[in-house]
Amino acid sequence: EAGVVQSPRYKIIEKKQPVAFWCNPISGHNTLYWYRQNLGQGPELLIRYENEEAVDDSQLPKDRFSAERLKGVDSTLKIQPAELGDSAVYLCASSLPGGANVLTFGAGSRLTVL
Amino acid sequence: GNSVTQMEGPVTLSEEAFLTINCTYTATGYPSLFWYVQYPGEGLQLLLKATKADDKGSNKGFEATYRKETTSFHLEKGSVQVSDSAVYFCALSEGGSQGNLIFGKGTKLSVKP
Numbered sequence: 001e002a003g004v005v006q007s008p009r010y011k012i013i014e015k016k017q018p019v020a021f022w023c024n025p026i027s028g029h030n031t032l033y034w035y036r037q038n039l040g041q042g043p044e045l046l047i048r049y050e051n052e053e054a055v056d057d058s059q060l061p062k063d064r065f066s067a068e069r070l071k072g073v074d075s076t077l078k079i080q081p082a083e084l085g086d087s088a089v090y091l092c093a094s095s096l097p098g099g100a101n102v103l104t105f106g107a108g109s110r111l112t113v114l
Numbered sequence: 115g116n117s118v119t120q121m122e123g124p125v126t127l128s129e130e131a132f133l134t135i136n137c138t139y140t141a142t143g144y145p146s147l148f149w150y151v152q153y154p155g156e157g158l159q160l161l162l163k164a165t166k167a168d169d170k171g172s173n174k175g176f177e178a179t180y181r182k183e184t185t186s187f188h189l190e191k192g193s194v195q196v197s198d199s200a201v202y203f204c205a206l207s208e209g210g211s212q213g214n215l216i217f218g219k220g221t222k223l224s225v226k227p
Contacts, residue, residue, distance in 0.1 A: 004157065042118070042203050042217030043158070056214060091157070101146060101207045101215055105157035 004106035018080035025094030035091040120218035135189040137204035145206040147187040
């Protein structure tokens with residue numbers, strides 16, 4: 001069984017440029033999460049989806065970040081425009097409905113903003 | 115608000131040494147507690163969990179006991195191997211199994227042969 005797939009693994013952009021990250025969760029996992037992990041820190045939740053509905057986006061900086069999960073499967077996280085402070089690893093995770101917080105994480109997308 | 119505090123790393127041990135990574139938490143109510151591990155180049159994965167006080171989670175020789183009186187969930191292993199080298203994250207779940215995870219900063223473990 002394939003795990004959570006994320007792309008790209010690495011992205012380097014200049015500030016003010018846009019960037020997008022893609023995530024394909026484990027088949028059957030209705031719950032999808034986007035986390036941000038700054039260097040030396042633990043992951044912090046950005047947004048959580050139940051199927052196609054964003055049920056918790058309270059930590060998503062909505063002025064520049066957006067996310068979508070059309071059809072309740074794949075998801076895209078976008079930043080526009082990127083700032084220097086957005087340099088981090090963006091992690092996607094998925095779980096079964098009511099999965100008791102047993103999350104399966106992807107390997108992450110490392111963003112560097114110059 | 116709810117939070118998790120882990121011991122600072124990095125931790126360097128020789129093979130077969132005893133491991134303890136301390137984790138304490140602050141939470142309202144009765145959270146579930148977790149240890150996640152991130153091996154080099156891989157995504158985080160669940161190592162073990164405990165959902166109520168005095169529960170012991172265990173997996174791959176690692177153990178942690180949910181101590182409500184000391185608000186702790188320390189990770190232990192009796193004899194570490196080189197393959198245990200990784201970053202270990204303690205986490206709690208707000209609102210039980212349906213809540214979001216709050217992670218500690220992580221503790222990097224390096225095991226030398």
